[in-house]
Amino acid sequence: MKYWLMKSEPEVFSIDHLKQMPEQTDHWDGVRNYQARNMMRDQMKVGDQVFFYHSNTKEPGIAGIMEVVREGYPDHTALDPESRYFDSRSSRENPRWYMVDVRYKRHLRRPVPLAELKQHRALGDMPLVHRGNRLSIMPVTEHQWRYILELESI
DNA sequence: GCCAACGTTGGC
DNA sequence: GCCAACGTTGGC
Numbered sequence: 001m002k003y004w005l006m007k008s009e010p011e012v013f014s015i016d017h018l019k020q021m022p023e024q025t026d027h028w029d030g031v032r033n034y035q036a037r038n039m040m041r042d043q044m045k046v047g048d049q050v051f052f053y054h055s056n057t058k059e060p061g062i063a064g065i066m067e068v069v070r071e072g073y074p075d076h077t078a079l080d081p082e083s084r085y086f087d088s089r090s091s092r093e094n095p096r097w098y099m100v101d102v103r104y105k106r107h108l109r110r111p112v113p114l115a116e117l118k119q120h121r122a123l124g125d126m127p128l129v130h131r132g133n134r135l136s137i138m139p140v141t142e143h144q145w146r147y148i149l150e151l152e153s154i
Numbered sequence: 155g156c157c158a159a160c161g162t163t164g165g166c
Numbered sequence: 167g168c169c170a171a172c173g174t175t176g177g178c
Contacts, residue, residue: 007175007176114177115177131159131177132158132159132176133176134174
């Protein structure tokens with residue numbers, strides 16, 4: 001089992017939105033970055049654990065935990081001209097973008113803000129804490145995962 | 155609102 | 167293939 005972190009702007013889609021979905025499950029659509037796509041298409045497996053990160057908000061940080069419940073499959077929003085994620089270069093025969101399905105597990109006992117994550121040397125290797133990082137999906141090591149789970153209880 | 159970082163586009 | 171211009175992300 002592997003660990004991940006996925007970013008979303010809470011104004012657009014927050015962990016509370018996910019919790020309110022039928023079966024507390026939704027597809028993670030709209031990712032339009034090749035590195036992130038490759039992780040969803042090739043590496044994320046059912047049962048993998050994922051931090052839900054709130055970005056571009058007053059206090060960005062890790063809000064909770066979800067789980068991969070369906071592995072990479074084509075992102076249909078790329079085929080929908082009405083969607084803000086439409087991409088004319090994608091097609092049903094040759095899909096360019098992929099998504100996974102995730103299910104809500106729980107909120108952290110408290111949101112752990114980015115500013116706090118940055119203070120811990122043990123997390124210094126996370127792309128998240130580095131300036132200018134724009135990767136919206138990233139792997140998390142088991143060590144980092146456990147470390148952050150200890151932070152929520154402080 | 156500003157701006158750094160960085161991915162993408164397109165002219166050559 | 168290079169690289170300048172442009173667009174987007176996202177912290178602050």
